Amino acid sequence: MSGNPNSTHNGEWWRNSVIYQIYPRSFCDANGDGIGDLQGICQKLDYVKSIGVDAIWISPFFKSPMVDFGYDVSDYRDVDPIFGSLEDFDRVIEGAHERGIKVIIDQILSHTSDLHPWFEESRQSRDNPKADWYVWADAKEDGSAPNNWMSNFGGSAWRWCTRRRQYYLTNFLREQPDLNLHNPEVQEQLLADLRFWLDRGVDGFRLDAINHAFHNRSLQDNPARPVKLDANGLPPVNSYEYQWHIHDKSQPENLVFLQRVRELMNEYPGSTTVGEVGDDNTHKIMAEYTTENRLHMAYSFDLLSEDCSAQFLRDTLEKNRRVTEEGWPCWSISNHDVPRSFSRWNKGFDADTAMARAPLFLLMQLMLRGSVCLYQGEELGLPEAEVAFEDLQDPYGINLWPEFKGRDGCRTPMPWFNGGEINAGFSKVKPWLPVAEEHYHLAVSLQEDDQHSMLNRFRALLKWHADLSPALATADQNIIDTANDLLIFERSSETERYFVVLNLGHEAASYTLPEAFVGAEDITPAEFAGSVTGETVDLPLAGARVFLRK
Structure with a gap:
């Protein structure tokens, strides 16, 4: 496979x-x-x-x-x-x-589409074999829609059908009647x-x-x-x-x-x-x-x-x-x-x-x-x-x-x-x-x-x-709250730990590595700019570093 x-x-x-x-x-x-x-x-x-x-x-x-x-x-x-x-x-x-x-x-x-054969049958009457395959509801006493639900695309989610004298539900376009999965x-x-x-x-x-x-x-x-x-x-x-x-x-x-x-x-x-x-x-x-x-x-x-x-x-x-x-x-x-x-x-x-x-x-x-x-x-x-x-x-x-x-x-x-x-x-x-x-x-x-x-x-x-280790697939994830423009998170498995630093801001930024990752292997893809000096990571705009500790 x-x-x-x-x-x-x-x-x-x-x-x-x-x-x-x-x-x-x-x-x-x-x-x-x-x-x-x-x-x-x-x-x-x-x-x-x-x-x-x-x-x-x-x-x-x-x-x-x-x-x-x-x-x-x-x-x-x-x-x-x-x-x-x-x-x-x-x-x-x-x-x-x-x-x-x-x-x-x-x-x-x-x-479905309102041209699906299921809906074509359902809309014909209230007692046909597909009558309950879609969401139908009676009008309120004043003839208005059954409730206040809105379509994702704007306006009421209910459309009037003259054959059944009922409304049908459409969460999207009027041509997309909702199936009744109940x-x-x-x-x-x-x-x-x-x-x-x-x-x-x-x-x-x-x-x-x-x-x-x-x-x-x-x-x-x-x-x-x-x-x-x-x-x-x-x-x-x-x-x-x-x-x-x-x-x-x-x-x-x-x-x-x-x-x-x-x-x-x-x-x-x-x-x-x-x-x-x-x-x-x-x-x-x-x-x-x-x-x-x-x-x-x-x-x-x-x-x-x-x-x-x-x-x-x-x-x-x-x-x-x-x-x-x-x-x-x-x-x-x-x-x-x-x-x-x-x-x-x-x-x-x-x-x-x-x-x-x-x-x-x-x-x-x-x-x-x-x-x-x-x-x-x-x-x-x-x-x-x-x-x-x-x-x-x-x-x-x-x-x-x-x-x-x-x-x-x-x-x-x-x-x-x-x-x-x-x-x-x-x-x-x-x-x-x-x-x-x-x-x-x-x-x-x-x-x-x-x-x-x-x-x-x-x-x-x-x-x-x-090419990364298979252990990455299910490694735990921990987001580091820096309160700045750096997005930093750690991935940890039983055999290895990854530390990811991404500069999403409008200017260069620096970060002090936690002790556990000082001296860790820098496996950052070559195209990403940035440098590491001891415990300090310096990142230009759009810079990134990825560290691996085994």
């Missing part, structure tokens, strides 16, 4: 692994229609392997009307024609496995759909918005949340932020269902799950979801925030202590839903410093207890793209423009070539989103042969990480 050599656990390759997220629409267009596809992924598997990752996570490619670009599924067991066929997916599995790469796919268990038949069907893909050879699932899978059947109102005003004294753009989301997600019934998911996964040794958890009490939910034989891993939106200060990271890691001690986190600082980390986490820094800080954050992720998820293009240092309103595709951004521009800026196509190729080699026709002008000079072809490029710095870091 292939996998990260740092994992000494039988079949638990996912511990301390590096997962590479592929957003298929924007990765590589092989059939020339302007949209990336499964054949395009096959063509780029050698590139993916060259980065040094252990697995790929492929965002949805299922049959879908694409209102939310595949997160509105109309058939859980088929590939949408724009991405190819089931046979194309089989080739992705085969090609990845030949290269020692695991394959994780998205699964959306909380909702119904045992729905659970059985979803587990059978997971089994379909496991039988096809996938190595695991990324479970989208998994804490939305159950709602409180009492349909109680959510309590109001104190409004945070922005710099202009205005309240939040999105009405979702006006509530504490106590009753519309993260319900206790989900814990039992996740144990059922784990029982299924245990039938397929070496398979894994990683859950996306967004909640007002994220760390508690993550801990619950990754313990007691439930999910293998979980990640939250905490590191997908605007703040990347050392103090924020210390606070977040401390809050996450139970997850790192009892469960298993998957550290992600970029994905298809938030502005790219290169722009988001480098505000106030010049271009050169920003380029130096990107590997610094990767080093942080690699040395924390947990696994790592990288988003396509992160290894190139791609900044957030500016997308004109007329080019927007994301309904989330179109609905809330201009105060919120949506998610298209992080979803623009991968730049593969810059030598006169149209659309940077992504497609020979107009892509579904334009290739960002600021991305052309960061194309893969330009970075391949430059040993100092971001791409090759990422490759070197992943190689360095893979």
Whole structure:
């Protein structure tokens, strides 16, 4: 079985692994229609392997009307024609496995498309076989929605259906009705759909918005949340932020269902799950979801925030202590839903410093207890793209423009070539989103042969990480509270101790090593600046040191 050599656990390759997220629409267009596809992924598997990752996570490619670009599924067991066929997916599995790469796919268990046959049947009447497969509720006496729940994308979470004379719940877009997982038949069907893909050879699932899978059947109102005003004294753009989301997600019934998911996964040794958890009490939910034989891993939106200060990271890691001690986190600082980390986490820094800080954050992720998820293009240092309103595709951004521009800026196509190729080699026709002008000079072809490029710095870091002792995988973690711009933490196992010092501030800084690490081996990757004199560590901007004591 292939996998990260740092994992000494039988079949638990996912511990301390590096997962590479592929957003298929924007990765590589092989059939020339302007949209990336499964054949395009096959063509780029050698590139993916060259980065040094252990697995790929492929965002949805299922049959879908694409209102939310595949997160509105109309058939859980088929590939949408724009991405190819089931046979194309089989080739992705085969090609990845030949290269020692695991394959994780998205699964959306909380909702479907409103064009899914299940919902088409459910909406017809109140007494058909699928009538209770979705969350339906009567109107209040005045005809208004059953309660005050809000959609993640703004506005009421309830939509009126004239055929049933009832409201149905939509935690996201109106075209994404919520499944009723309180119904045992729905659970059985979803587990059978997971089994379909496991039988096809996938190595695991990324479970989208998994804490939305159950709602409180009492349909109680959510309590109001104190409004945070922005710099202009205005309240939040999105009405979702006006509530504490106590009753519309993260319900206790989900814990039992996740144990059922784990029982299924245990039938397929070496398979894994990683859950996306967004909640007002994220760390508690993550801990619950990754313990007691439930999910293998979980990640939250905490590191997908605007703040990347050392103090924020210390606070977040401390809050996450139970997850790192009892469960298993998957550290992600970029994905298809938030502005790219290169722009988001480098505000106030010049271009050169920003380029130096990107590997610094990767080093942080690699040395924390947990696994790592990288988003396509992160290894190139791609900044957030500016997308004109007329080019927007994301309904989330179109609905809330201009105060919120949506998610298209992080979803623009991968730049593969810059030598006169149209659309940077992504497609020979107009892509579904334009290739960002600021991305052309960061194309893969330009970075391949430059040993100092971001791409090759990422490759070197992943190689360095893979060569570390297997004991690192489950070593304990202790965050050092310095109250300054240095992020410092220790990893300890029975055989070795690591001490990590990262300068996240705007100026050079020094630190006095604890006695136990004075004279310890300095194993810092060569590209990171800094020096050690006796017990003093001197770090320039974006400097780092990693020490090992055996």
